[in-house]
Amino acid sequence: AQTVTQSQPEMSVQEAETVTLSCTYDTSESDYYLFWYKQPPSRQMILVIRQEAYKQQNATENRFSVNFQKAAKSFSLKISDSQLGDAAMYFCAYRSAGNQFYFGTGTSLTVIP
Amino acid sequence: NAGVMQNPRHLVRRRGQEARLRCSPMKGHSHVYWYRQLPEEGLKFMVYLQKENIIDESGMPKERFSAEFPKEGPSILRIQQVVRGDSAAYFCASSPTVFTGGTDTQYFGPGTRLTVL
Numbered sequence: 001a002q003t004v005t006q007s008q009p010e011m012s013v014q015e016a017e018t019v020t021l022s023c024t025y026d027t028s029e030s031d032y033y034l035f036w037y038k039q040p041p042s043r044q045m046i047l048v049i050r051q052e053a054y055k056q057q058n059a060t061e062n063r064f065s066v067n068f069q070k071a072a073k074s075f076s077l078k079i080s081d082s083q084l085g086d087a088a089m090y091f092c093a094y095r096s097a098g099n100q101f102y103f104g105t106g107t108s109l110t111v112i113p
Numbered sequence: 114n115a116g117v118m119q120n121p122r123h124l125v126r127r128r129g130q131e132a133r134l135r136c137s138p139m140k141g142h143s144h145v146y147w148y149r150q151l152p153e154e155g156l157k158f159m160v161y162l163q164k165e166n167i168i169d170e171s172g173m174p175k176e177r178f179s180a181e182f183p184k185e186g187p188s189i190l191r192i193q194q195v196v197r198g199d200s201a202a203y204f205c206a207s208s209p210t211v212f213t214g215g216t217d218t219q220y221f222g223p224g225t226r227l228t229v230l
Contacts, residue, residue: 033198033218035218035219037221043150043202043223043224043226044221044222044223044224045204045206045224046221047218047219047220048168050218079183089196091155095219096125098169099144099161099168099208100158100161100169100220101146101158101206102158103148103155103156103158104155105155106154
């Protein structure tokens with residue numbers, strides 16, 4: 001079975017600075033999708049960014065970008081120009097060919113004013 | 114296009130009662146997923162349904178839990194004879210029809226927070 005590992009339970013960043021959240025995964029599949037979701041205190045899950053494994057180009061969404069290293073099975077999220085509203089739990093997720101999603105245990109991000 | 118709707122947002126039950134959680138997927142979405150999130154933990158997959166079919170229920174406890182997604186109406190996650198350990202946030206997500214090789218993203222509802230007294 002696929003596993004998703006987020007090794008940083010908590011991270012903090014100064015407002016306007018850049019932070020990188022780590023995620024690694026284990027799979028034997030060659031075609032899959034990766035996601036980062038944000039869960040603010042409201043508990044709603046919000047899609048931040050997604051990456052298709054067959055694409056070599058790293059996905060970018062405004063201040064959010066990923067560093068996808070397929071061979072290393074690594075999928076980190078970079079948040080640039082951090083804002084107070086970025087404070088939340090961030091979950092890395094893997095979507096298998098069978099359309100099942102696997103989530104990491106999350107990283108709690110604090111943004112320091 | 115309204116997002117994924119879940120109700121109720123908060124549900125309180127006493128031990129032994131039944132809990133029914135409802136999820137209306139986004140318009141045009143035919144796939145529904147249920148997840149459970151215990152305090153301070155990530156989401157755990159429970160069940161994946163398409164209209165009138167359970168595709169994968171490997172994450173759902175065999176006892177007391179059931180799920181359905183009828184042809185008409187919302188998806189229902191039903192927990193019978195609830196126990197304190199069932200207290201959690203239950204999230205529903207939906208996705209559009211899967212196309213081979215296409216992207217398929219899940220869109221989450223706001224969750225139902227179940228408290229068992």
